[in-house]
Amino acid sequence: DTEVTQTPKHLVMGMTNKKSLKCEQHMGHRAMYWYKQKAKKPPELMFVYSYEKLSINESVPSRFSPECPNSSLLNLHLHALQPEDSALYLCASSHPDRGAFFGQGTRLTVV
């Protein structure tokens, strides 16, 4: 089972809203990632969790707040986003130094 599940698949939110993106994997992977991808660009790393601890924050604005409740779950809390934050948000997980498996992503539109 090489599946990473993300919800919701689509999200439209206003600039004053608070919403959360969810990600779940049951492959026993101890590294989990959030990426942001704009059209015709490669995925850009946002956050890395390793063994449920935040190990990398790629200078992401504080309006994005990650959370790892347990080894299978990863959340991304969104608050006061800007229209330029509209993008595909991808969650991934991996064993250390192995290929990462991606969820289908959440397509976010900020209005």
Added chain:
Amino acid sequence: RKEVEQDPGPFNVPEGATVAFNCTYSNSASQSFFWYRQDCRKEPKLLMSVYSSGNEDGRFTAQLNRASQYISLLIRDSKLSDSATYLCVVNRAGGSYIPTFGRGTSLIVHP
């Protein structure tokens, strides 16, 4: 210099052609290497890992040259269904393993 560099293409080839993609990386301490495929508006999917000894999976052959910091992907007998963006990914070394993406190479296979 970007960590991972790829020619963005597009590569426009007829069915049955052989096509090769190249990728270079800047960090000589990088540990592991992968090719991903991404279809339009979908998530990246792991195509294959890349080893110094070279590895093959059906019509796909990947090669790594550590001395030159160069990775390649060869696709033989191209199919229409191979049309996609191919992303070179290098796991950044040091502490957590961070999949770092090249900008991707677009392949269009036409009848």
